[in-house]
Amino acid sequence: MPHSGKTLSRRLAATLPSFEAMDQAIYRTIAFGFPLLTMVIITGAVWAQYVWQRWWGWDPKETASLVTWLIYAGYLHGRRNRGWQGITTARFAVLGFLAVLFTLAGVNFLDSLHSYGQPVRVASSSLLAGFAGLSRPETYLTIAFFVGHLLAFLLVLSGVISDRLVSTRAGIVVASLALLANTAVLILRCVEAGRLTFTSGYDFSLWFVWGITVVGLWVALRRTPLALVASLPVALLICMYGYLYFPHKGHVPLPPALQNKLWLHVHVALAIFAYGALALGAGWGALYLLKSALAGRGAAAEGAVRAAGK
Amino acid sequence: MDEKDVSESPQPSEEITLGDVGRLLGRKLKEMTTVFYLLIILAAASFLATLIPQHQPAEHYLQRYGPLPGYLIMATGLNHVSTAGWFLGLLAVLMLSLLLCANHLYRLGASRWSLPAASFISRFTDGSGSLSHELRQEPQTAVQTVLAASRRAGFRGWDRGLAEDRSCLYLVRHRWTAWGATLAHYAVFAIGLGALLGSLPGISVNDYLEVNEHQTSTGAAKQLPFDVRLNSFTLKHFSGTQHVENYYSDVSLLVAGEEVRRQVISVNQPLKYRGYYLVQSSWGLGAAQLAIKRPGGKPAQKLEFPLDKEACPVGHDPGTTCWGVPSEESIIFLPDQQAALVAVAFYPEARRQGTEVIEQPAGLSGTAALKLVLVSRLPASRGRREAAAPPARQIDAGVQVSFTQMTAPGASPGGSSPTPPTPEAGGMPHAMQELGWVLAGETVSTAVGDISFTRVTRSTGLGIRKDPGVPLVWTGFIACLLGLVMIFYLPLQQGYVTVTPRQNDPAGCQVSLRLRGGPLTETQADTHRLLENIIAAEGAVTPPTGRKDQ
Numbered sequence: 001m002p003h004s005g006k007t008l009s010r011r012l013a014a015t016l017p018s019f020e021a022m023d024q025a026i027y028r029t030i031a032f033g034f035p036l037l038t039m040v041i042i043t044g045a046v047w048a049q050y051v052w053q054r055w056w057g058w059d060p061k062e063t064a065s066l067v068t069w070l071i072y073a074g075y076l077h078g079r080r081n082r083g084w085q086g087i088t089t090a091r092f093a094v095l096g097f098l099a100v101l102f103t104l105a106g107v108n109f110l111d112s113l114h115s116y117g118q119p120v121r122v123a124s125s126s127l128l129a130g131f132a133g134l135s136r137p138e139t140y141l142t143i144a145f146f147v148g149h150l151l152a153f154l155l156v157l158s159g160v161i162s163d164r165l166v167s168t169r170a171g172i173v174v175a176s177l178a179l180l181a182n183t184a185v186l187i188l189r190c191v192e193a194g195r196l197t198f199t200s201g202y203d204f205s206l207w208f209v210w211g212i213t214v215v216g217l218w219v220a221l222r223r224t225p226l227a228l229v230a231s232l233p234v235a236l237l238i239c240m241y242g243y244l245y246f247p248h249k250g251h252v253p254l255p256p257a258l259q260n261k262l263w264l265h266v267h268v269a270l271a272i273f274a275y276g277a278l279a280l281g282a283g284w285g286a287l288y289l290l291k292s293a294l295a296g297r298g299a300a301a302e303g304a305v306r307a308a309g310k
Numbered sequence: 311m312d313e314k315d316v317s318e319s320p321q322p323s324e325e326i327t328l329g330d331v332g333r334l335l336g337r338k339l340k341e342m343t344t345v346f347y348l349l350i351i352l353a354a355a356s357f358l359a360t361l362i363p364q365h366q367p368a369e370h371y372l373q374r375y376g377p378l379p380g381y382l383i384m385a386t387g388l389n390h391v392s393t394a395g396w397f398l399g400l401l402a403v404l405m406l407s408l409l410l411c412a413n414h415l416y417r418l419g420a421s422r423w424s425l426p427a428a429s430f431i432s433r434f435t436d437g438s439g440s441l442s443h444e445l446r447q448e449p450q451t452a453v454q455t456v457l458a459a460s461r462r463a464g465f466r467g468w469d470r471g472l473a474e475d476r477s478c479l480y481l482v483r484h485r486w487t488a489w490g491a492t493l494a495h496y497a498v499f500a501i502g503l504g505a506l507l508g509s510l511p512g513i514s515v516n517d518y519l520e521v522n523e524h525q526t527s528t529g530a531a532k533q534l535p536f537d538v539r540l541n542s543f544t545l546k547h548f549s550g551t552q553h554v555e556n557y558y559s560d561v562s563l564l565v566a567g568e569e570v571r572r573q574v575i576s577v578n579q580p581l582k583y584r585g586y587y588l589v590q591s592s593w594g595l596g597a598a599q600l601a602i603k604r605p606g607g608k609p610a611q612k613l614e615f616p617l618d619k620e621a622c623p624v625g626h627d628p629g630t631t632c633w634g635v636p637s638e639e640s641i642i643f644l645p646d647q648q649a650a651l652v653a654v655a656f657y658p659e660a661r662r663q664g665t666e667v668i669e670q671p672a673g674l675s676g677t678a679a680l681k682l683v684l685v686s687r688l689p690a691s692r693g694r695r696e697a698a699a700p701p702a703r704q705i706d707a708g709v710q711v712s713f714t715q716m717t718a719p720g721a722s723p724g725g726s727s728p729t730p731p732t733p734e735a736g737g738m739p740h741a742m743q744e745l746g747w748v749l750a751g752e753t754v755s756t757a758v759g760d761i762s763f764t765r766v767t768r769s770t771g772l773g774i775r776k777d778p779g780v781p782l783v784w785t786g787f788i789a790c791l792l793g794l795v796m797i798f799y800l801p802l803q804q805g806y807v808t809v810t811p812r813q814n815d816p817a818g819c820q821v822s823l824r825l826r827g828g829p830l831t832e833t834q835a836d837t838h839r840l841l842e843n844i845i846a847a848e849g850a851v852t853p854p855t856g857r858k859d860q
Contacts (some may be wrong), residue, residue, distance in 0.1 A: 022726060031798045032798070034794070034798065035791070035795060035797075035799065037797050038791065038794055039791060042787045042790070042791065044785075045787070046784075046787070049780065050578065051578055051589075052589055052591065052773060052775075053580055053587040053589045053773065053775040053777070054516070054775060054777075055777075055780065055783060056505065058356075058359060058364065058391070058392045060360040063356045063359055063360045064357070064360050065356070066353075066356055067353045067356050067357050067360075069350050070352070070353040070356075071353065074346060074349050074350075077342060077345070077346075078342070078346070081342050082342060143776070152630065170331060201743035224704070252553065253548040253551060253553040253555065255553070255554065256555065256556045256557065256576070256577035256578065256590075257577055257578075259556070259578060260578050261576070
């Protein structure tokens with residue numbers, strides 16, 4: 001089929017919700033995530049005050065999260081007072097989430113109080129080496145949850161493009177199963193460590209992906225399955241980061257500063273949901289930009305056809 | 311900060327007064343554009359601060375970034391962004407603008423809190439997005455029906471009287487959240503003010519004190535009203551691992567030599583004294599303590615080699631810690647024995663394996679080890695500075711001790727830094743005894759007596775903080791969260807309803823309804839829902855007649 005690529009992109013563009021709906025969807029995720037992000041920063045500050053009697057120390061992670069907060073705050077003000085909508089919303093959602101990713105992963109490469117268990121600078125070249133040291137059930141569950149995410153994404157995507165409800169529903173079911181596998185991995189790891197595993201970069205990537213999938217599924221079930229098309233790629237990206245960049249997946253005892261269980265748990269739990277919502281927003285933003293690019297190309301092609309016809 | 315609410319400046323007169331400039335500045339400060347540029351600059355600066363290591367010595371920047379960029383970084387204060395004058399200045403401007411915005415939002419909140427006039431409601435329900443329905447009720451009954459139905463839907467309602475011949479009703483949900491934005495902005499202002507208060511020298515303290523075991527650090531040098539004595543220090547590892555579980559400093563606070571407080575400080579358990587917090591922040595080694603039991607029943611002599619974490623050989627990675635005896639303090643003279651004890655190397659943790667002593671990683675319950683050399687029968691050496699001609703001999707692979715070190719310290723005894731060989735001068739008679747490795751708790755017999763390595767004392771690093779801004783920051787945090795929850799999760803929703811009597815049917819009327827509200831609410835869907843409620847309350851079964859202007 002010579003025109004299959006063009007047809008596919010046109011179909012995808014037609015399948016995606018209207019620009020207004022996507023703008024609204026992005027705005028909702030940010031309006032939901034922003035207060036949570038604020039709580040993450042505040043609980044972090046309160047916790048730091050308990051540990052070091054210093055609620056703010058310009059640690060790279062603190063600063064990066066402040067920058068993230070400022071980006072989203074700027075966007076919310078612009079929307080309210082300047083009517084920033086449409087592509088501006090999409091761009092801000094992506095930009096803000098890049099800042100989230102920097103907060104999460106980028107600062108691990110800087111000297112930070114939050115640099116979890118020394119990530120490697122270059123990803124592991126052997127794809128299966130990352131499973132070394134994991135128990136067999138955990139390995140299988142981890143593979144199941146990685147593959148499940150990918151499969152669910154493909155099923156939902158093909159379902160919405162070809163308008164086949166069966167495929168979309170299957171995608172939602174697979175995503176739910178992948179979430180269950182993710183939950184099982186987390187439970188296994190918590191049982192193994194004897195506590196909630198919130199300290200290594202790999203563990204946090206698992207929690208983060210869990211949050212993204214929960215938020216994605218929630219929106220997929222309540223509104224549109226396309227939410228999974230938006231959120232699952234981000235989840236997969238973070239899975240891969242955690243898996244490849246943290247080859248040592250064993251449990252390390254909590255350093256003294258992290259032994260304040262209450263604040264550790266509140267802080268990280270809020271972060272999981274805040275980042276989950278913002279990740280979904282970024283996914284929507286990327287889809288918005290994609291649709292806008294496809295529409296732009298389509299419009300240009302149509303113009304060319306019309307010119308040729310004349 | 312809505313542009314339309316920015317107050318107009320008075321008509322320009324011939325002369326520009328100071329008041330005009332102030333008003334213009336005030337208006338500029340309130341504008342979104344100003345706030346945006348401020349935020350972008352501050353965010354960019356903060357971002358740079360995460361990339362460029364902060365508060366490092368000048369050489370660090372010159373080495374890492376090259377001479378010109380390094381110099382530029384230091385000249386612009388990018389090496390200490392959070393304390394740079396321009397950063398604090400911009401923060402202050404942002405705070406001022408925030409205060410102006412908050413004041414403006416206060417007025418906006420007040421306008422939303424007040425009940426709108428009937429004429430406003432009447433105009434508003436004529437706009438797009440309103441729904442209408444014919445009720446078969448007299449207008450007065452219909453008003454009661456609407457109020458009852460909206461109460462059930464969670465709205466509070468007011469009958470605002472007549473505009474022309476229409477009854478105008480005002481409905482509101484989450485009325486108190488009209489103050490959400492105001493609260494959030496004042497809150498951020500309070501946090502900023504608290505931060506400023508906490509960074510002002512004089513009223514806030516952010517210092518660091520290092521105390522060796524059994525010693526007292528005077529606080530006077532740091533303007534503290536107390537001295538700190540470290541009674542003991544304990545380091546606890548997770549069993550069998552190198553991971554520190556916690557560290558504990560048993561400290562006494564002394565005021566004028568009197569103990570006013572004694573407490574064990576650990577991470578998460580600071581000591582609080584009159585607004586000051588002493589926080590466990592680091593630990594280290596203090597000194598290697600030795601004792602010489604001299605022959606002839608003389609009292610034992612106590613010696614101490616101070617320990618330093620920067621006793622690294624030349625060319626070592628900067629930033630790594632190598633505990634050892636600093637070279638300039640590695641020789642202790644024993645004047646009455648005419649001898650000198652030299653610390654050649656030190657391991658914080660080691661163990662014996664056969665005749666060897668092997669260094670161990672920290673935390674694996676090794677014992678400190680000190681490698682010693684005794685040099686005796688020094689002619690004419692009665693004190694440190696009276697060293698005779700410098701004798702020099704290879705003591706151990708690559709390590710050389712020269713008595714010139716006393717006056718010109720240079721070589722590191724701890725490792726591999728080479729000392730240029732000094733010529734043997736004049737054949738001065740001296741004896742050199744290699745005592746080898748001595749582990750803490752062990753004793754070696756020498757000509758000057760039995761030398762025992764008693765123990766290694768530790769030191770503790772205590773953060774000392776006093777931050778009077780904290781209560782303000784806490785208040786700001788709570789208010790900020792409350793404000794954001796109000797804005798985004800419990801948005802204010804206002805409803806405008808008119809009940810218009812039908813001209814030729816006194817038993818019927820038309821109800822028009824329009825909701826406007828928080829961004830997260832589906833206003834149109836909510837309008838529908840409320841209307842259905844009203845219809846249900848009336849008992850009618852006919853569906854809405856449809857939307858206006860759609």
